[in-house]
Amino acid sequence: MPAEGADLLPSMPFQKHVYYPLANGLEGPHAPAAAAGGAAAMACAPPSAASGPLPFFQFRPRLESVDWRRLSAIDVDKVAGAVDVLTLQENIMNITFCKLEDEKCPHCQSGVDPVLLKLIRLAQLTIEYLLHSQEFLTSQLHHLEERLRLSLADCEQGKKLLTKQAGEIKLLKEECKRRKKMISTQQLMIEAKASYYQCHFCDKAFMNQAFLQSHIQRRHPEDSHLEYKKTVQTDKLQNEIDMLKEQLQLTKSQLEAAQHAHAVRFSKEYEMQKTKEEEFLKLFDRWKEEEKEKLVDEMEKVKEMFMKEFKELTSKNSALEYQLSEIQKSNMQIKSNIGTLKDAHEFKEERPQYPQDFQNVMQLLDSQESKWTARVQALHQEHKKEKGRLLSHIEKLRTSMIDDLNKSNVFYKKRIEELGQRLQEQNELIITQRQQSICKLNKIKKMEYFFPCGWYFKIP
Template sequence: RIAGVSSLLPYGPFQDGVYYPYPSDTQGNHSSAGIPSLLNSPLSQQSVNGHSAPGMMPSSGASTVLPFKFRPRRESVDWRRINAVDIDLVVSQLDVDALQEHISSVTFCSLDGERCQRCQSPVDPALVKLLRLAQLSVEWLLHCQEFLSFNLRTAEERLVAAGREREQLLAQQKKQEEKMKMLTTELKQRKKVIRTQQSLLTPRIISSHKCQHCEKSFLNSGFLQSHMQRRHPDEYEILQTDSLKSEVSSLKEQIVQLQHALQTKTAQVQRPHHSHE
């Protein structure tokens, strides 16, 4: 399991238990986090050659599991280069550049058919097995680094996208706050206008036509009459009846007065006529 890989790693150019060799002039590249990546691993070579294995593309969900398969060993050992390496000097000076230079040839070389350069005897099978185990371990660690680097790049891309979305949301929030301030100012101005109008209309309303059946007041009798018809139909009918009765009584009084006036006029006209007889 990948979670247990960190316990297998020795001290050296590591970051949180993951091996990140230092870059050389001709090999390796930098990851998106600025950490030098390993020499061409199997997955890196497939990606560079345009033949990415399925499941290696970033996803928006959980970490993607990269496919893994041990590479066949076909490269022959370059004993001249191996003999040129001073192991004690590498250890004393922490010469990781030398390790980086030889990591690919050591990891993927084949010892099949190799013989001792002095006695030409076959290589001890136990020693071959030990080297094969070391090669497979290194190859697995290469894969683990590729896996972690891949997920690191995916996380960074998601972080950048989240940052852009955050900036957009902040911009939208700022616009909404400015709009809210503008609306609040407009609301205050309208409230002020309404208070001014109310202060101007209040004296007129107080001295205007007031409904006798509720607390409402109206500017003229027409509004009051409409209000009575809608809200107080029974009282309005009684009021109309009383108004008609008062008008009839007034007309009767006028008729009586006219009759008296007519009788008086008639009497005045008849008096001179009797006097001539």
């Protein structure tokens, strides 16, 4: 049991004889405490740590009943002697918010003494107010801890900035020292040059230029000649390098001009080919429209002819129907059955000539229809052939244009490759000449150590 109490101690509001409220505001004997660690530091904090006005406070109503069985099981002396905060944690809410006005003695059934009731209510209100004050102080503590954390972060950032600036100041000081030393050295060199003349081939110095010239002619005649040759050779190499650079620049400009001209010519050819294709497509569309109009006109003519023939046949048919109706009327006037049969027989003999005319007309219409259908099909076939011929011609033109462009691209690619190869050869030539000049200069420097020195005075 003591081990369990020690484990549950951080989650209880009572700690070090001080009540610290729960951070989530939950009520009950088993509510967790998220701010128990911050509340422990609150016990030793000064009263001035939490500044500001108290928030709005209102007492809660007492509606819970007293759990007398639980209270009777508590040994107050044991709780006080062992500082059993777990028991206080389990019963604090029930004691603070219980209602005692309706409680009666189980033996005499009398109410609670008013003075004692007043004392208990004052104790409950005091505990509730202390809980509220403790919650307010805890929130203020959290706020101050957050401000302290931000202040520490700003302080740490300021320290880093100061360290960085101190390093920069140190580097600037070293740079100033180095520059001062360099300036003093240059000043000494400038002052020394005004008083003597240094030999280029040895460490001797002379008072004037005449002594230096006589020293060089007497002690370093070969060196002076080699120096002259070296200067001439260096100038020659420099001139060759400059000439090669000019040639390289000229080749680059020619190559760029050729590329630009090729691009311009290619764009012009492309534009011309595009305009030709557009004109050809326009002509093709115009021809299609004309052929379509011709076909529509021919169809209209055929339609008019068919309508005319249909009207003629309709008029003939109406005439035949009229004659047939007249014959039927004449037959109706005959009343005898024999006469009627005779007339019907005669009508049958006379009737076949009209269907024969009708069949001839239908055959003529069928022949005309087949004739015009064949003609329309022939026009369609001719239109398809002309369309295929034009499409094949367009495809041939397109393939020929692509072949021409490929040929020109191959030619210019070969030209660019040749110019690039020439440029690479010139670069290799420049590099070899530069290496040769460096080797010659190194040989000349090595030869300077083998010649004796004449009279001189040492530089202090």
